[in-house]
Amino acid sequence: MTTSPTTTDLTVETALSEVSPRAAGVLTIDLPAIAENYRRLKAAFLEKAVAAVVKADGYGLGAERVAPVLVKAGARSIFVAQLDEALKLRPLLDRCHPAVALYVLNGLMPGAEADYAEHNILPVLNSLGEIDAWTAFCRARGTALPAAVHLDSGMCRLGLPPEEVEVLRGDPERLAGLVPTCILSHLACADEPGHPMNAEQLAALKAALPALPRAPVSFCNSSGIFLGRDYHFDLGRPGVALYGVNPTPEAPNPMQPVVQLRAKILQVRQIDAPQAVGYGATHRATGPARIATVAAGYADGYLRSISNRGHAWVAGHRVPVVGRVSMDLLALDVTGVAPDVLRPGLWAELLNDEQDVDALAREAGTIGYEILTSLGARYHRVYLD
């Protein structure tokens, strides 16, 4: 199926014409689409404050490119997972806006307190032990320093478990040395609106909040925003939806697609007799067929589980992945494509308007998050702005 070119396609075509002939694969990242997704999430969050999660290098798309776009779109709180990620981003954020709070979700690692304080990075305190370490550090410095406090409302991952919340309820002085800028909690099943865990976590959070000092409360990841205003509290904390993945898997995607992925055809084989294709000989062409070998593989984040299951687009035709995906290569059955258009250097489209990240994730038996964060470092990257 072919589609008429849209404005975006024309921009992509222009950008691709400037890509080096060396490029074996090109990952296109639409920065205005990320800004638009931020605005859509903010509208769904009823225009209250919305942070942006840019952990794992901006879900694989380049934190240093996407974070400034999100700050410009209005984000005044940025979340990463690791202190190293925060240290890399801090100077860039300072150049974008004078007052962007930068939080580290994975919390305070013992001995790293000074790195947070010196670089204006806020730890998300995930246990009483981390609270005690931060307040001890504050006392030694003679000043109360800001931090977020994370309550576990039922996910059993990070955050203060209920018994530690009860300790705080009985001993509010324990937090005296720090300035809580945010109380956060994380939903385990927000992408399943009917899951009973959602209401249970909401009730657990509401019961825990009086044990803590007043501060803006942040509960909703991308999918949580769509659970409705009861779940919203003060600060949204979306990640994946900013990058175009559907936060409402049971309904049409309210987000704009952000990435496109192409890799070059290296060779086309005409097969006339029965012939096996690829490692393990898992695909067997039984009669005449054409097989295109394409320059992307599992080392590029094109997951091996897509073997014999996935699809790509060549010259407007949807074509199946045949045989096993190998480290650097995959094979497509292009028998249905006119032979005169098939030539080395022609792009095979792996992610496009017809097949978004969620669709490829389904073919790979995984989720959009894993597809995005796996996209390898070998692609040439084209940022549309």
Ligand SMILES: *Cc1c(COP(=O)(O)O)cnc(C)c1O
């Ligand atoms: C990753 C993460 C988010 C963002 O989640 P998305 O599902 O990508 O929107 C928010 N909060 C915490 C604690 C996270 O780990």
